[in-house]
Amino acid sequence: MSLSTRTRTRTLALTAGAAVLALALTACGSAATGGTGGTDRADGMTGGHGMAGMDHGAASAAATTAAPAAGAPAAERNGYRLTSAVDTLPAGAPAEYRFTVTGPDGAPVTAYETDQTKRMHFYAIRSDLTGFQHLHPEMAADGTWTAPLAAPAAGTWRVYASFVPDSGAGKGAGLVLSRTVDVPGEGAAADAPLPAATGTTTVDGYTVTVEGAPAAGRAGELKVTVARDGRPVTDLQPYLETFAHLTAFHAGDQAFAHLHPQARAEAGSTGGPTLSFHAELPAGGDWRLFLQFMTGGTLHTAALTLRVG
Structure with a gap:
């Protein structure tokens, strides 16, 4: 990781009013609320995927009246928006989820920092927290990303795009944006019980x-x-x-x-x-x-x- 990346990572902004979620590892080892220690959050500005243990600081961003509630996954933060024409995916078969990130100027973001060897970390999980997928999609020249999802089970899924812009107003500040996608089919409305807590x-x-x-x-x-x-x-x-x-x-x-x-x-x-x-x-x-x-x-x-x- 370059010195410039470390410097930018130290100044990542956090959504005002969001509770801090900091998980910095003290030895060699993804947050609903942001904070220090390389924590990513689905509810706003993040600590990015940069190495935990770096002093990201406790910088904050001014909240706006339109800001989503703290802790709530959101498709838009600080002018950046996760957009997709894909609202549904087929059940039980591999599927491609195409999406674009637009910046505060409304244009697709095409410049990203490399973060933990990747420009984009993409996650998908069903509403009952089953079917976890962690992917590294490819971006076309026009800024469209394609994530190859393994056969999702029927149900409601949430996807997360975690990235660090390398240009524009949010340059160097990690973000996690999120949307839902439906997978119609038998059993779509049935959530499996969450397994009991265990060590x-x-x-x-x-x-x-x-x-x-x-x-x-x-x-x-x-x-x-x-x-x-x-x-x-x-x-x-x-x-x-x-x-x-x-x-x-x-x-x-x-x-x-x-x-x-x-x-x-x-x-x-x-x-x-x-x-x-x-x-x-x-x-x-x-x-x-x-x-x-x-x-x-x-x-x-x-x-x-x-x-x-």
């Missing part, structure tokens, strides 16, 4: 354990440990310049959080088994966590529910 889950033979009891609005620590067959995993490979990628969604309002390790993972290095997170979650209730990590060239995604008091 452990298993994926692809790996056991992921989360320790810690963060309280809403108060700083706390989360420790994530990865093991296999009862033995600590120390061969985590770099993924998006980190050893793991953590995204969280708040049950009910689908507020969004992105977190990642403080330390940068150098090419060819390995990490694990324990990743430490400094967490300050603004809202109580259940958060669905998705931890992505890579071993042996394979990307794994572990999911569990975290209860915040």
Whole structure:
């Protein structure tokens, strides 16, 4: 990450009145409300995907009377808008979601900073917090992005575009914009119950354990440990310049959080088994966590529910 990018990242604006959600990792590891420590938020200006642990500062932006309520995912923030002609997608088949980001001048944004090796991070999740997808779409010359979604189940989905403009009024300030899309079909109205809160889950033979009891609005620590067959995993490979990628969604309002390790993972290095997170979650209730990590060239995604008091 360049020095100029670090400097710009330190001055990311936060939507006034939004509760702070800061998750900066104290060791090597996506937020409904913004703050320091590389936190992205679906409700306004964000800390961007830049490496956590950088001092993003506590800059704020003036709220407007038209600003969405704090914590609510929104398609427009600070003059930037996520637009798409796609309102529905087919169920059970791969689909392309095309969208454009327009700037305060109304023109498509075509200049983006590279953030964790990508110019755009795109997420999709069903209303019951199932079907998580994290993609890196391609942009055409006219500013249209195409995200290749894996076969979505019928239901209501929410998509999130996380990016840092490299020109215009919002240059250097991370944003997360969000829209909904319908996937018609049998079972569209049926939401699966959210799995109960637990500290452990298993994926692809790996056991992921989360320790810690963060309280809403108060700083706390989360420790994530990865093991296999009862033995600590120390061969985590770099993924998006980190050893793991953590995204969280708040049950009910689908507020969004992105977190990642403080330390940068150098090419060819390995990490694990324990990743430490400094967490300050603004809202109580259940958060669905998705931890992505890579071993042996394979990307794994572990999911569990975290209860915040």
